[in-house]
Amino acid sequence: MSLLSVRNLSVAFPTQHGWFQAVEGIHLDVNAGDILAIVGESGSGKSVAMMAVMNLLPPTARITCDELKIEGQDLLAMPAKQRRKLNGGTIAMIFQEPMSSLNPCFTVGYQIDEAIRIHLGGSKKERTERVLHLLEIVGIPDPRRRYKAYPHQMSGGMSQRAMIAMALAANPKLLIADEPTTALDVTVQAQILELLLKLQQTQGMGLILITHDMGVVAETAQQVVVQYAGQQVEKQPVFGLFNQPHHPYTAALLDALPERAPAGDFLPTIQGIVPGQKDRPTGCLFSPRCTHAQALCHEQQPALVRNSEQWLRCHYPLNTVEVLR
Amino acid sequence: MFKFILSKIALLIPTFLGITLAAFLFVRLLPGDPVTILSGERGISDERRAEMIAQFGLDKPVIVQYFSYLKNLLQGDFGQSISTHRPVVEEFFERLPATMELAFFAILIAVLIGVPAGIIAAVKRGRWPDHVLMGSALTGYSMPIFWWGLLLIMLFSTTLGWTPVSGRLDIINYYFEPVTGFMTVDAWLSGQEGAVKSALHHLILPSVVLSTIPMAVIARQTRSAMLEVLGEDYIRTAYAKGLPTWRVIGIHALRNAMITVVTVIGLQVGTLIAGAVLTETIFSWPGVGKWMIDAISHRDYPAVQGGLLFISMLVMLVNLIVDLMYGWINPRVRDGK
Numbered sequence: 045m046s047l048l049s050v051r052n053l054s055v056a057f058p059t060q061h062g063w064f065q066a067v068e069g070i071h072l073d074v075n076a077g078d079i080l081a082i083v084g085e086s087g088s089g090k091s092v093a094m095m096a097v098m099n100l101l102p103p104t105a106r107i108t109c110d111e112l113k114i115e116g117q118d119l120l121a122m123p124a125k126q127r128r129k130l131n132g133g134t135i136a137m138i139f140q141e142p143m144s145s146l147n148p149c150f151t152v153g154y155q156i157d158e159a160i161r162i163h164l165g166g167s168k169k170e171r172t173e174r175v176l177h178l179l180e181i182v183g184i185p186d187p188r189r190r191y192k193a194y195p196h197q198m199s200g201g202m203s204q205r206a207m208i209a210m211a212l213a214a215n216p217k218l219l220i221a222d223e224p225t226t227a228l229d230v231t232v233q234a235q236i237l238e239l240l241l242k243l244q245q246t247q248g249m250g251l252i253l254i255t256h257d258m259g260v261v262a263e264t265a266q267q268v269v270v271q272y273a274g275q276q277v278e279k280q281p282v283f284g285l286f287n288q289p290h291h292p293y294t295a296a297l298l299d300a301l302p303e304r305a306p307a308g309d310f311l312p313t314i315q316g317i318v319p320g321q322k323d324r325p326t327g328c329l330f331s332p333r334c335t336h337a338q339a340l341c342h343e344q345q346p347a348l349v350r351n352s353e354q355w356l357r358c359h360y361p362l363n364t365v366e367v368l369r
Numbered sequence: 370m371f372k373f374i375l376s377k378i379a380l381l382i383p384t385f386l387g388i389t390l391a392a393f394l395f396v397r398l399l400p401g402d403p404v405t406i407l408s409g410e411r412g413i414s415d416e417r418r419a420e421m422i423a424q425f426g427l428d429k430p431v432i433v434q435y436f437s438y439l440k441n442l443l444q445g446d447f448g449q450s451i452s453t454h455r456p457v458v459e460e461f462f463e464r465l466p467a468t469m470e471l472a473f474f475a476i477l478i479a480v481l482i483g484v485p486a487g488i489i490a491a492v493k494r495g496r497w498p499d500h501v502l503m504g505s506a507l508t509g510y511s512m513p514i515f516w517w518g519l520l521l522i523m524l525f526s527t528t529l530g531w532t533p534v535s536g537r538l539d540i541i542n543y544y545f546e547p548v549t550g551f552m553t554v555d556a557w558l559s560g561q562e563g564a565v566k567s568a569l570h571h572l573i574l575p576s577v578v579l580s581t582i583p584m585a586v587i588a589r590q591t592r593s594a595m596l597e598v599l600g601e602d603y604i605r606t607a608y609a610k611g612l613p614t615w616r617v618i619g620i621h622a623l624r625n626a627m628i629t630v631v632t633v634i635g636l637q638v639g640t641l642i643a644g645a646v647l648t649e650t651i652f653s654w655p656g657v658g659k660w661m662i663d664a665i666s667h668r669d670y671p672a673v674q675g676g677l678l679f680i681s682m683l684v685m686l687v688n689l690i691v692d693l694m695y696g697w698i699n700p701r702v703r704d705g706k
Contacts, residue, residue, distance in 0.1 A: 100608055125613075132611030139609075144602040148701060149624040159610045194700040210610065 046073040047218055047250045048097070048135075051111035055089070055096050058104055064321045067093045068274045069348050071355055072267075074218060074250040079241075081261040081282075082254045083297070084271035085318055090254045091140075093271075094220050098137055099127055115217065133163040136211035137220040141227050142203035146195035152179075153191030156210045163214035178209040183239060201232035205239070212243065218250040226256070237264075258301055262286055267353075270294045273318050273329045276348060279355035288363040290356050292336045295363075328359065336360055377692055381685050385678075389442065392677035393435050396670055402427065403451045403668040425451060425670075438674070447678070448671030450664070457675035461657060465679075466550025467537065468656030471648070472641050474572055475579035480634060483584040487591025487630075492618060494596060502588065510585035514644055518578040518651040525574060532574045535653040539567040575652045579644050583637035590633040594626035601625070628699045635691030639684045 055067040067089040074080045082090045096107050099119075112119040114134055119127055131137075139145045147155060156175045160166065166174070172191075179187035182205040195203060204224060211219055221240060225233035241264060244251045255261060261268055261282065268285045270278040270293065278291040289295040298304060299312045316333040319325060325332050331341040340359050348357045404421045413421075422428050426437070441448065447457040490502040526534045533539070537552045545559035553572065556564035598604065599622055607617040646658035653659070657676060664672035696702045 095605075098609055100605055128608070128613065129611055131609055137609045139602060139606065141602055145606045147603040147607070147621050147625070149628075149699070150621075158612065162611055162613075196701050207606070210606075213610075 045116055047076050047078075047115060048072070048074040048252075049111060049113045050097065051109065053093060053096060053109045053112065054107070055092050055101065056106045058106075059321065061321065063106065066274050067096065068276075069357075070269075070271075070276045071348065071350075072269055072276075072279065074252060074267075076217065076250050077244075077248050078267065079244065079251045079253060079265045080267045080269065081265035082252065082269045082271060083256065083258065083261055085256075087273075087318055088271040089274035090271055091222050092274075094137065094222060094252065094254060098131055098135060098220065099124070100131075100137075129163075132159050132211075132216070133214045134216055135218045135220065136214075136216040137222065138204070138207045138211050138224050140223040142207050142224075143195065143200055143227070145207055146203055148195050151192050151194055152198065152206045153193075156206070156213055159210050159213035174213070175209075178212055179206070181243070182206070182209045182212070183235075184209070200228050201236060204228060204232075204236050208236075208239065208243070212247070215247065216249060218252070219244065220252045220254070222254045223256070224253075258297065259303070269355075270297070273324075275329060275357060276355060277330065277357045279353075281353055284354070290354070290361040290364055291330075291358050292334045292360075292362060293330050296333075296335075328357075336362070373696060374689075374693065377689055381689070384685060385682070388678060388681045389439060389674075390435070392674045392681075393438060394431075396665075396668075396673045396677075397431065399665070399668060401668055403670060406666075406668050407451070427670075442678075447675040450672045451669045452664075452667045452672070457672050460660065460672065461676055461679050463550070464655060464657045464660045466547075467552070467654060468642075468645050468649070468658060470551045470553065470572065471575055471579060471654060471656060472638070472645060474576035475641060475644075476583060476634070476637065478576055478580040479584035479587055479637070482580075483587030484591050484630065486584075486588040488595055488618065488623065490588065490592040491595035491599060499592075503592065506585040506588045508585075509581045510589075512581060514578060514582065514647045515651055517581060518575075518648060521574055521578060522651070533571050537568065537571050537654065538564070539571070543567060575648050575654055578651070579641065579648045582644060583634075583641060586637055586640075587630065587633060591626060591630050594629040595622060598622045598625045624698070628695065631691055631694055631698060635688050638687040642680050642684065 050070055050072045053067060053070040054065065056063040056065050058064075070089075070093050072080060072082075082093075084090050092101070095101050096105070096109075097112065097119075101107065109120060114130060117130075119130075146152065153172075153175050156178060157171050160171045160174055164171075164174075175191060176187045179190055184190050184202060184205050190198070190202075190206075195206075198206065208224075219240075224240065225236050228236060237260060240251070240253075243249070253260070253265065265282050268280060268282050269276055270285075270291065272293050278285070278289070278294050280290070285294065286298065289298055293314075296312070296314045300314065302311060305311050314333055319329060319332070325342065327340070327342040327344055328334070328337070328346050331337040334341065338360060344359075346357050346359045348355055402422075403425065404418055404427070407421070408418065419428075426434060429437075438448070449455065450457055450460055453460065486502045486506070490499040493499045522534055525532045538556070543556070543559075543561055543564045545555055545561065545564070548555050548558055552568040553565060556568040595618075599618075604617060604622055607621045612621070642658070645656060646662060648654065649656045649658035650662055657680065661673065661676045661680075663669075664676060
């Protein structure tokens with residue numbers, strides 16, 4: 045049984061011009077101790093999909109899903125209150141902007157303590173001990189002093205460490221990290237990532253890593269989901285994805301990596317931009333930018349098809365002998 | 370923190386000087402003068418008139434009058450009331466407790482109702498509770514105080530007979546010497562049974578009238594501050610942490626929203642004094658508002674000037690307290706930014 049299993053998750057937001065489909069047809073499974081990476085351009089619905097899992101979207105959002113289970117518990121059938129309790133307890137999430145994700149009016153210690161109080165309880169003294177321990181394992185020097193620090197007195201990297209400590213407060217089984225290093229200095233990025241991976245290993249958590257960084261994906265993840273314009277276009281184990289990408293979008297993304305591009309020339313790019321709400325093509329959403337597109341691609345949307353560990357949404361997949369359809 | 374307070378106090382000095390000048394000049398811009406009013410309908414002889422003008426020092430150039438007034442002020446002398454011949458300080462502070470009591474209850478009502486109303490409106494944004502609350506707030510804000518006061522007197526005092534029409538205490542049944550000047554406190558100190566109840570009974574309607582505008586402003590400001598805060602990232606964090614909704618809204622969001630709201634509450638104290646002038650007149654409440662109105666109609670220059678000065682000092686003092694509270698609520702200010 046997988047830790048998290050999501051089938052056909054879609055999210056739409058009401059706008060002045062009707063519903064905007066921010067996420068469409070996401071399928072994923074995460075096992076305990078596994079790392080799943082979700083990659084895609086900005087606006088491809090990565091964060092929205094994960095916030096839908098955490099039930100953090102505004103009530104106006106329309107979320108539809110065939111199956112959403114954590115450790116076999118059906119989240120869709122669960123009352124909102126009970127579902128809220130899983131947040132921070134079974135699943136925890138850390139965010140892109142650590143500085144604005146901490147409440148400026150409360151000390152870091154108080155905010156971590158709150159998570160422990162809600163999920164684990166215990167006396168004030170026990171909880172304080174645990175906060176100090178957590179601050180220590182996320183690598184914050186002088187935990188006793190930092191306990192009383194306000195968020196504005198800490199750097200971005202320090203704040204993200206505090207966020208991680210808060211997320212770990214109740215020993216979650218699954219951690220969702222939404223571009224945890226994007227807002228940080230390059231030197232700090234590597235440290236935070238290393239810390240996350242170390243903690244994931246020692247705690248045996250499942251980890252969903254939302255990222256732009258293909259290098260990080262290659263080094264860490266077991267499974268990779270590629271999203272484009274809200275749709276899941278491909279899912280593969282990491283080795284297969286990097287060596288034999290089936291979707292032309294995945295292939296184009298990989299080609300654009302500096303490490304893979306031929307030296308001395310301009311980097312290959314993907315022409316055009318992600319379609320917005322009003323200029324969605326009728327066929328495959330990637331078809332206007334796809335160098336492999338054929339007539340069928342412009343007319344008909346490909347369905348998401350599964351073949352054992354692989355998911356693919358393409359009429360004419362690359363690097364494949366047998367036809368997946 | 371100490372430096373923070375000192376710098377705030379230093380700012381008060383020029384403000385105070387400006388107020389003395391404004392109070393001094395504006396009261397002299399009013400048509401008529403104290404002597405004309407004192408001489409009554411039949412008037413007095415020109416010699417007597419000149420004599421009285423000289424007695425009050427009004428024969429000297431205005432600038433000379435101003436500086437001699439300032440000189441006296443610096444020596445702590447606020448002058449004597451022209452109409453009662455008693456020191457302005459005495460007259461003012463005799464009536465101040467009545468106004469403070471009224472203002473205190475008014476701001477209490479305004480905060481206790483305005484803040485929750487604003488929170489509810491923000492949480493239920495765009496739905497009927499929001500529309501009802503903000504509609505009422507706009508109505509309250511737009512209502513002329515004297516008219517609103519009279520409407521309430523008509524309903525609750527005349528028609529329903531629930532509340533007294535005027536005054537601070539049922540003087541037929543209770544009597545005690547003022548100790549603090551606060552009727553509720555004095556009634557409690559007197560130990561007479563039912564006295565506190567009677568004082569509160571007299572207090573309720575005027576406080577409600579006086580609280581109306583501040584309540585409306587506080588509700589609207591709380592709503593907008595909450596809406597802003599509820600969209601912040603740390604609110605999402607609080608939900609992600611699994612906190613119950615009441616805790617996210619009532620603690621994480623409210624604490625941040627209060628930074629703005631406390632400032633607004635402080636500013637409302639000025640409005641409250643202006644409102645007190647009208648409310649006290651309607652309810653024959655013996656406070657400084659009513660006293661100021663009398664002083665103005667008598668062209669009692671020293672009383673009006675003194676009253677304005679004291680009231681401004683009070684408003685400045687309240688704002689200073691608010692500034693200090695601001696530092697307490699907002700940790701980012703505390704580090705001496």
